Amino acid sequence: GEWECPDLYELPVDGNRGKTRWILKIGMNPGHLAGGSGEQYFVGQFDGRAFKNENPREKTLWLDYGRDCYCALTFNNAPDRLKPRLIGWMDNWQYAGNTPTTPWRGQMTVPRTLSLHTTPDGLRLAQEPVEALQALRTEPFSYAGTNLPELNRKLAQWRPAQTFEAVVTLQPGSARTLTWKLFDGPGEYTLLGFDAAAHTLFVDRTKSAHAGFNSHFPSRTAAPLAAGTLQLHILVDRSSIEVFAQQGTVTLTNLVYANPQSTGISLEATGGQPGALDVKMWKLRSAWEHKP
Known part of the structure; x- marks a missing residue:
């Protein structure tokens, strides 16, 4: 499928602001693991001109494993640049044109706070609902x-x-x-x-x-x-x-x-x-x- 809706942002590793990585998020349609449209991301370095992926090219990291998170983008005017908020389109191009809703069609995910964590498998993006929803x-x-x-x-x-x-x-x-x-x-x-x-x-x-x-x-x-x-x-x-x-x-x-x-x-x-x-x-x- 084609890549679209890219987004690029910097995150501290395990909350350490002295150690950061960049996340390149890409929407793909079709080709997602769950079918239809979906999103993957890359972890790496960005020098202001070029992004370099730190994982093997065959390694795919999925932003979301469900059917309905696409075109997710961060806000570039958040109060804290290193704690970006993300919101996505909650739908899939396989059926977005005829979902059984009225008088609207389509909706958004809840806003999510992003962070980057060390795991046994390497650095992985984490998402949590923003605290304001409480x-x-x-x-x-x-x-x-x-x-x-x-x-x-x-x-x-x-x-x-x-x-x-x-x-x-x-x-x-x-x-x-x-x-x-x-x-x-x-x-x-x-x-x-x-x-x-x-x-x-x-x-x-x-x-x-x-x-x-x-x-x-x-x-x-x-x-x-x-x-x-x-x-x-x-x-x-x-x-x-x-x-x-x-x-x-x-x-x-x-x-x-x-x-x-x-x-x-x-x-x-x-x-x-x-x-x-x-x-x-x-x-x-x-x-x-x-x-x-």
């Missing part, structure tokens, strides 16, 4: 324990909505899969889970409502994730799921078109019992101060 939190929910039926019973009593935020730490234990069932309602649901055997974090929208509007839309997207403790930061809106895993070094952004009454949330395990669970959730108020 002002939208309301009606907090929390659970710590190992009893899935108890967690799910308390979630049902909380009366979940279609707009919420979750910060979750999970120990997979002996479970083969740990899966959140989201937008659960009559004849529909969307899955967000971890497959311990495949070492992947996935979002499956094949059973989501209105998934049949385009043959490319029903899909399961997956990102590689090492075994061990799962750390997930999840933002769910009425038609989207944004997942930031392992301190934001892995992200999945996907559109989901659920019916308004489908608000069920539960956590399921297969193949064994999970270990410790720490779940914090908040319903989210509208960001619009005055509704039209």
